[in-house]
Amino acid sequence: MVVLGAKAVNRATLARQVLLGREKVAAVEVVGRLVGMQGQEPKHPYVGLWSRIDGFEEAELDRAVVERKIVRGTMFRGTLHLVTAADYLRFRVTVAPVLEAGLKVLKDRGAGLEPEKVVAAAEKLLAKEPLTFTEVRDALLKQFPDVNERALGFCTRMLVPLVMYPGDVRWSWTANSRFTPAEDWIGKKLHKRAEPAELATRYLQAFGPATPADFQTWSGLQKAKPLFDQLELESFTDEAGKTLYDVPDAPRPDPDTPAPVRFMPEFDNLLLSHAKRERIIADEHKPAVFTKNLRVKATYTVDGLVAGLWTTEKKRGVATLTLTPFGRTLKKTLTELEREGTALLRFLEPDAKTYEVVTAG
Numbered sequence: 001m002v003v004l005g006a007k008a009v010n011r012a013t014l015a016r017q018v019l020l021g022r023e024k025v026a027a028v029e030v031v032g033r034l035v036g037m038q039g040q041e042p043k044h045p046y047v048g049l050w051s052r053i054d055g056f057e058e059a060e061l062d063r064a065v066v067e068r069k070i071v072r073g074t075m076f077r078g079t080l081h082l083v084t085a086a087d088y089l090r091f092r093v094t095v096a097p098v099l100e101a102g103l104k105v106l107k108d109r110g111a112g113l114e115p116e117k118v119v120a121a122a123e124k125l126l127a128k129e130p131l132t133f134t135e136v137r138d139a140l141l142k143q144f145p146d147v148n149e150r151a152l153g154f155c156t157r158m159l160v161p162l163v164m165y166p167g168d169v170r171w172s173w174t175a176n177s178r179f180t181p182a183e184d185w186i187g188k189k190l191h192k193r194a195e196p197a198e199l200a201t202r203y204l205q206a207f208g209p210a211t212p213a214d215f216q217t218w219s220g221l222q223k224a225k226p227l228f229d230q231l232e233l234e235s236f237t238d239e240a241g242k243t244l245y246d247v248p249d250a251p252r253p254d255p256d257t258p259a260p261v262r263f264m265p266e267f268d269n270l271l272l273s274h275a276k277r278e279r280i281i282a283d284e285h286k287p288a289v290f291t292k293n294l295r296v297k298a299t300y301t302v303d304g305l306v307a308g309l310w311t312t313e314k315k316r317g318v319a320t321l322t323l324t325p326f327g328r329t330l331k332k333t334l335t336e337l338e339r340e341g342t343a344l345l346r347f348l349e350p351d352a353k354t355y356e357v358v359t360a361g
Contacts, residue, residue, distance in 0.1 A: 004236045004244060007255040009209060009279045010304045015251040016206050017270055019262050019301070022054040027061045028069050028084055035199075035206045036083035038267045039072050042171040045082040047265035047298075050347050058171075058347075065172045068186055072173060073163040077220045077272075078102040080164075085186045092161050092182065094194045098220035099158040109148045115155050118144065122156040123181070130165040130178035133157065161190060200227050201247060207273045209236055209246035218273040259304035261336045263344050267296045271306070281306040285326050302333055310341070312348055319345045319352035324360040334359070 004012070014020050018030060027049050031037060037045040050056045064070040071088050075081040078099055103110060118140060125131065125139050133153050140152040156162075163185050165178040183189055203215050212224035233245040246252070264270060270280055271289065281289065281299075285306055289297050299306045300323070308325035321341045323329075329337070341357040349355075 001235055001237045001243075004209065004238055004252075005255060006239060006279065007304075008252065009238060009244070011255055011257050011259065012209055012246075012250070012252045013207060013270075013279055014259055014304055015253050015257075016208065018052040019270070019304075020253065020257060020259055022052060024054040027053060027056065028064050031070055031082060032084045032087060033206060034269065035202045036075060036081040036087060036269075038076075038269050038272060039080050039082040040267045042072070042173040044265035044267055046171060047263070047344070047348070048268055050344065051262050051264065062172055065166050071163040071182065071186065073161070073182060074099065074157055076218060078158060085188075088163065088182060089186060089188055090191045091195065091199055092190050093192060094196055094199050095219065095221070096194075101220075102158045103155060106148075106151050106154060109151045112144075112147045113151050113155060115159060118147075118152055118155045119159050122160050126160070126162065126179065126181055127184070130180040132176050132178050134176065136179070196221060196227055197231060200224065201231060203273075204233070204245065204247045205250060207269075208250060209234075209244035209252070210274060211242060211244060213275040214273065217275045218269070259301070261300060261302050261333065261340050263300045263310055263340060264298065264306075266298045268299075271296060271299065280304070288326065300337065302329075302337075312345060314349050314352055317353035318356060319349035319354070320356045320358060321345050322358050322360050329359070 011020065017034065030049060030052055037048050039045045046058050046061060049061060061070065069085055070082060071085050072080060072082050073088060075083060075088070075095055103115065106113070121140060121143050122136060125136060136156055137149045137153040141149045144152060161182040162179040163182045164173055165180045166172045167174045167177065199219060200215055203218055204210060207214065207218065212228045215224045216222055228245050232248065234248055236244045236246065238244055271277060277286070282305065288309065289299055289306065291297065297309050298311065300308055300310050308323055310321055310323055312319065312321045321344065323337060323341070338357045342355050345352070345355045
């Protein structure tokens with residue numbers, strides 16, 4: 001069995017993630033190739049696409065959202081994702097068991113909750129008009145006064161196929177967006193049958209080569225090994241002797257392929273889609289990126305690996321990007337980071353008068 005070294009695995013993943021070089025392709029195509037982008041906050045996927053698409057402009061994603069080609073809703077791991085409308089329809093039933101299992105986190109707060117009744121009531125409410133979750137909870141509480149209001153809202157979020165209704169604001173969605181039934185918004189019915197094998201194949205195309213445990217981490221679906229066994233996949237071994245699976249003819253570039261510096265947004269799936277993440281981030285750096293309150297900070301990569309954090313702010317017309325490196329930064333690398341960082345600032349703060357890239361500490 002062919003052994004794939006750490007750098008070979010890294011470059012293969014970066015190639016699937018459109019991070020070895022920007023491509024001049026449509027945003028809808030890239031979102032589809034990535035099988036969605038985690039979108040806890042609306043700005044993050046815009047930054048992720050900017051890092052992947054040559055000449056990306058936020059107006060392109062705005063249009064795709066308004067034209068209902070891309071939607072934002074609860075999907076993989078029970079988290080908010082930006083996905084193509086086609087993939088939402090195709091895979092929402094596939095991930096339904098993950099969302100249903102998510103109700104277990106309610107524990108005592110779920111006392112008295114009858115999910116079927118809550119779902120029926122929520123669907124009736126949302127069929128009338130898009131609502132914020134505050135409005136959904138308040139309305140449901142009148143019907144189920146003895147149930148925890150957070151449990152009512154969480155049950156609706158997990159079990160009712162909904163997408164977020166866009167607003168006329170930058171980054172397409174407000175902080176307290178309204179939700180609407182997905183089928184009504186997209187204008188088509190959900191695919192009725194679960195397609196875990198197809199989803200596993202799509203995962204490998206976007207994140208492979210990988211293990212069944214990696215797919216489980218990304219999707220939330222369990223017992224993936226029998227699923228992988230029924231697919232026609234190529235097998236490799238990593239340096240630790242673990243078997244990696246991949247779709248035939250997938251890109252696996254030369255390990256020495258250059259990887260340019262890239263700025264990744266908070267919660268980018270590049271850092272969240274493998275059981276073990278050493279292909280993209282060293283274990284020693286994970287505590288600085290993955291916080292105790294479940295945030296995943298914005299990072300930048302050097303030679304394909306996470307090398308530090310970044311933040312931006314704008315004061316009195318000056319937009320500043322601050323780098324927090326995890327180690328020593330070579331002068332050549334710093335020049336590359338400053339060039340890329342300035343371009344990112346111009347994307348994020350087009351109205352700023354001046355732009356600065358600084359290093360913390």
